[in-house]
Amino acid sequence: MPLHLLSSSAAAAKPAAGLRLAPLRRCHSFAPAPRHTDRVALASSFSVAARSASPAVAAAQTELSVSGKKQVLISLSDKTDLAYLGSGLQGLGYSIVSTGGTASSLEAAGVSVTKVEEITHFPEMLDGRVITSHPSVHGGILARRDQEHHLKALKDHGIGTFDVVVVNLYPFYDKVTSGNISFEDGIETIDIGGPTMIRAAAKNHKDVLIVVDHNDYPSLLEYLKGNQEDQQFRRMLAWKAFQHVASYDSAVSEWFWKQSNKGEMFPPSFTVPLELKSTLRYGENPHQSAAFYTDKSLSRVGAGGIGNLIQHHGKEMSYNNYLDADAAWNCVSEFDSPTCVVVKHTNPCGVASRQDILEAYRLAVKGDAVSAFGGIVAFNTIIDEDLAKEIREFRSPTDGQTRMFYEIVVAPGYTDKGLEILRGKSKTLRILEAKRSGKGMLSLRQVSGGWLAQESDDLTPEEITFTTKSERSPQENELADAKFAWLCAKHVKSNAIVIAKNNCMLGMGSGQPNRRESVRIAFRKAGEEAKGAALASDAFFPFAWNDAVEEACQNGIGIIAQPGGSKKDEDAIACCNKYGVSLVLTGVRHFKH
Incomplete structure (x- = not known):
């Protein structure tokens, strides 16, 4: 079950100024998405290309421009600040090409728009499944301005270039987590044209600015006003775009897996989407850098926990x-x-x-x-x-x-x-x-070169059987104490011993390499109150006589709860019988490393 950890280099991790780095949702990789904001101006794709290309190429570029204006393609599901963006672009002399609802919103805001079908000469079809998938769109995005044969091909086919592409995607994540949604409705929420345009523009980021986050509109407009060059800013916009699509595809993949493999917890491969919540002062120790990310997997929606x-x-x-x-x-x-x-x-x-x-x-x-x-x-x-x-x-x-x-x-x-x-x-x-943590979650833990995945340990005392093995049966209050101690022991680092009475933990021994030492620590903390109390162990006792079980009995414990499964279980039973202590087996181990 491979998990891939994506991390940027030190240089790439430093954002360009003014760029707000978006959180991710979910991708086929552990993909942390840092959020920082700085400000650096950028040059327009047209002017950058014109200065770097040959005279013939520059001439072709000018000829390809629409009425001498540079073009922007806008297609948005989330139309936050669209009027602000459209007005700003129009004020800078950009010609705007747009789709359906986006075009209508721009027109309502008094922004002039060319509808995409006017340049493709092809109507929207198949209930909106095909809108922008056309050479007149993708040719104008993907053409390299420093390649004369690319520009010649556009000229031969009457295709204009796009200098800026602003796209975000259908709200698949929100739709499939909002409640019951049919498989068919989920399918129709999957965006096809949007990711294709985003990837195309991001690939050709040297010549085309790609924007997927409305928080970047101000820095985009400032860059265009300044008419400056900054490839780092372009690359960070492109990174953000690829992350946006990867995150989107991850959510689709997770949803598809659950729809197609109900009950199967471990897919052949998957990605955990991480969103940067904060950069921490340091890690476990002051010399270690650290950050905190929240898990944006579909399965974590509404699951509670410290991450939220x-x-x-x-x-x-x-x-x-x-x-x-x-x-x-x-x-x-x-x-x-x-x-x-x-x-x-x-x-x-x-x-x-x-x-x-x-x-x-x-x-x-x-x-x-x-x-x-x-x-x-x-x-x-x-x-x-x-x-x-x-x-x-x-x-x-x-x-x-x-x-x-x-x-x-x-x-x-x-x-x-x-x-x-x-x-x-x-x-x-x-x-x-915090909200109560959800049950049935997938638990992940990193080791060098890989990840361990397991079901969360959600068992409660009500879900298991405490089977009496000793001659002396526990009284009702003793069994209640044993269940309380067992539940506490589940959260103590192994080797774990908990002593409890009357719904109160009296002492615990944790993290010792041998169970006998954990028993001694627990009794030292519990003191005289340990007499008649319950003792729970997270795993079986490998030895009884002259070891942990006998020491517990000699210290006056009333009942011992352990999972059993040792070759020496009979010795533990015999030892408890000798001292008149109740022994119950749970059949459930609670190791915690």
């Missing part, structure tokens, strides 16, 4: 902030009851569920107050005035005096008063709003 967060307040997000916020939000979104999760370095160090969200918050912080300080706190409930005051004023359980400090607060929403109070806690506190 709203930041209400605070310092700009950092690389590590995004990772930690994602971990906290994914964890807290698992719970249906009012829940608070505190995360440090992507591991939940405190989790608690209570009907009283203020109590849940206090318990989550208490779970590991030292780690919670400077961490990320997440809620699955709207933060109101009372909760905001508690977050702002709560003192560390370690000394009862130090006011808790957080990098981020994230929740599904805020009341006006709650948001006002939180803003007063700190100028730097990042206050984020």
